Amino acid sequence: MKAFLAKLDCGAGTRACRVETRLDAFRGLRTPRSKVPNTHAPRSKGIVRPKSVDTSVDAADTSVRATAVVVLALLTLACSAVAATGAQPGGELRFCLYSEPKTFNPLLVADTSSEAIRYMTAGVLIRVNRQTQELEPSLAVSWRVVSQGRGIAFKLRQHVAFSDGTPFSAEDVAYTMHTLFDPSLHAPTADSFHAGGAAVKIETPAADEVTLTFPTPVAGIERLFDQVGILSSKSPRKEMASLGPFYVAQYKPGSEVDLSRNPYYWKRDRQGLRLPRIDAVRLYIQQNRDMELIRFQRGDLNIMSAVSPELFDQLQARMPAAVRDLGPSLESEMMWFNQSPKAPLPAYKKLWFQSREFRRALSAAVNREDLCRLVYRGHAHPAEGPISPANRFWFNSGLKPHRYDPAEALALLGKAGFRLQDGQLYDAQSHAVEFSIVTNAGNQAREKIAQMIQQDLKAIGIRLNVVKLDYSAIIDRISQSLDYESCLLGLTNVDLDPDAQMNVWLSSASNHQWNPNQASPATPWEAEIDRLMQAQGSELNPARRKAYFDKVQEIVSQEVPFLYLVTKNALVAVSPSLQNADPSVLRPQAVWNIEMLALTQEVAKK
């Protein structure tokens, strides 16, 4: 068995080195041999240089000839072993990005396309395993939180190099962190560290050790490093030199981004084979999902992410083996009422929206099961609260979705002074209950949700006017003019940690949508949420943090500032030609284990 594994290793090594030569030629860069890490050097020496092998054969050196014969035999055996598994190293993986990537600088990523590229190209110190949601060592082999949560010390992996051969060291980490916290860069990732402009102390006691000390404790600090792509301090290619499995080889604006295999990527599989298994990734910039579907069915694409329920069902009928419903995702749909005292609304409407009974009644009047069944064709679940069950650690399993019960809704409204008369609901001052809901035009799922809520509320005597506006008009109304009554939008929790939601839950925050930018909490329950969020933000014990945030979720469920409607399922399609695919609900879904993905022999050869 041992001998067999060695053969496989030999085969992969050969391929890797060939790729390296080709890529260097493509980039016009010749990697200096001296910069190749020591661990990789012997393999390169023995197999890659065809010229030296030829010379040795010409010289009729019998020992070299014998070695060459053995290597050849082993190579043949390795190839046949790979062929037997059906997966073929090499080949090109193809899928679509749905928007133009805004940047290739890993520190400036703020959009999903750039995020996907960063995931495949940038090396990080710690990686969140998208399947288990646990932390895994990556460029850091170990780490420990120090100084009561104010710092973190990393022990770095040795003999690692960037895609252009530049060696990786603690200097690169220090350079990356200095760049990240440079106020002139405005790096979105830096905000998560709450450094707040205060100096972050960065020390490199050894070539493979880095210690970072922050001015204040940062809760869940380790997870934040999953988003920090390490830059090279020395490489002439600057941020384009990557430590991830691939590097950006070519970018055609509006058309495609081509990634090539990083010949120096440090990771190997259990058999010791060098990863990634695929030679290249071609990312088409394609917004039209129907076109994407047609190309997927034709075999031009290997993966479709974030598939809509309609496309999913169509694909399921034609290629049942390709589609996968991964269950609840981190995306949910919700609505809220404008409770801001500054809103230019009649006083009686503000009273409705500020009434807990009114909000709870409306939540009970919405049939979430029907929304899941009709709008999402069963590929969604009634939402429980701000955290989806997909977020395994932070989800409060004690919460249940608000039950559809129009009778209870009417009883709650009765308690709050409303009365139903001739099919129309009136408040205590005899105002007919009628309000509008804004949502973004063009989103068919939201438009259908709004129409269904409209009918549900009609059943309890409320007239709902659905208004579809373009997205920028909605953002202006909900954040600037506050001239709206209720709003229906979606929510995607990109970060699993609740610390990232501070800007929503703190009453002083600008994204505290129902009543933003409060000088002091308007209600006792908002004050309590403020206290709990601050407590969890300064607490280092995960269990205690979870207890605090569970309480926040309970308060939100009782007070209903947001009416959480549905949690969408993560739907993906993976071509049967793609091996080892194990899609996750977390982004980047089907390619989270891109190093391990392989194409079947037939497709790889194409």
Place this chain on the structure above:
Amino acid sequence: MKAIRYLAATLLLALLLAALWPGALTRTPYDRQFRELPNAPVSRQFPLGTDELGRDRLSRLLYGTRVSLLAAPAAALLSTILAALVGGLAGFLGGWFDRAAVALIDLMLSLPWLFLLIIVRAMLPLNVPALVSVLLTFGLIGLLGWPSAARIVRAGCRTLRCSDLVLQARACGLPRGRVLLKHVLPNVRPILTAQFRASIPIYILAEANLGLLGLGVADPLPSWGNLLRPLESGLAPDWAAWAPLILMLVVVSCLYLTQSSKVVVQ
């Protein structure tokens, strides 16, 4: 040609009658959601089946036809009146008023009307019932659609201003207003009629475009625009083809009738 015009007129009349009295063909309200019967096939209860929310497709198609067939002519009338006013006065009065009107017409024609509609729609009050949203949508289309017609009316009035007919009327001492009302406007009436007829299919399509973007008539009221929404996906269900088919027939019929009126003008 005459037979085609009769056919077009008959078709429009039949559709108008069906849209005005939808109760003759279906008794199901257009907004009622039969949630247990989504995407139901054709049946006696639902002659065209139901949509994804369980609403009767035939009922929605008839009410949508009513909205488009009634509101588009109203918007066309509004824009024709505006065109007659601005174009007629500019052509007849001449001078600084003419120059200002031409500048205004050029300015309006240079605006990207779709974006303008979206911007103006975003500034309107939110809390309006669906029926008011119909008036707002078509009202906006009518208010923004007059400049090209005004330019043609102005050209017609300019020609008439120098005609023997007007010179003689003015020589007889008739006041300007009377000359305009009694002698100029009746002579540009064929132009106005042609503009009115030509505007109807354009406004029907304009609403359909807005509806396709989700910015037209508010839910749950159907219109051809929001009935076309399922076609946004190239893989739309077969039933969605009814709405574009009728839309196409109506637009073609209107265009045939417009052509006939142009012949009359010539």
